[in-house]
Amino acid sequence: MAAEPVATLPFTVPTALRLVRREGRRATLRTPFGLASFDSEGVAIAVALDVAAGSEIGELPSAASQIPHASTVAAGTLVVVLGDADRDDGLFARLFSGGRTALPRAVRASALLARGYVAIGAGVDPASGLDLAWGFAPTQYESADASTEVPP
Secondary structure (H helix, E strand, O other): OOOOEOOOOOOOOOOOEEEEOOOOOOOOOOOOOOOOOOOOOOOEEEEOOOOOOOOOOOOHHHHHHOOOOHHHOOOOOEEEEEOEOOOOOOHHHHHHHOOOOEOOHHHHHHHHHHOOOEEEEEEEOOOOOOEEEEEEOOOOOOOOOHHHOOOO
């Protein structure tokens, strides 16, 4: 059963999205939010997770290691994890593997949590039909150290 698109996303859709993926990957990926292409200057980040041949799709440590840690991006940055694996399989492998490899939402959302993101969610983008998981880099008041900070 295919997931239904969310009526509206719970955040402002970015106008540009920078793609983060393992070095050397060349497979063409579909862009979410009705964007024409990925933009190397985008502030928001899209992560394409690589699934190595022979590995389990649901391996949380592997997924988490491919997402930038929340402390390395600006506070409030939207990070979207794409639902299809980033694979450079040849034509023969794609024909006989059944096409795209879907990554479970639970794994993608848990990987975001493991990397320090907050306000994590998941759903189907109404503009593209892509299954996405998302999170935001915490602000100083959402961080683990927030209990020791006093707001101005």
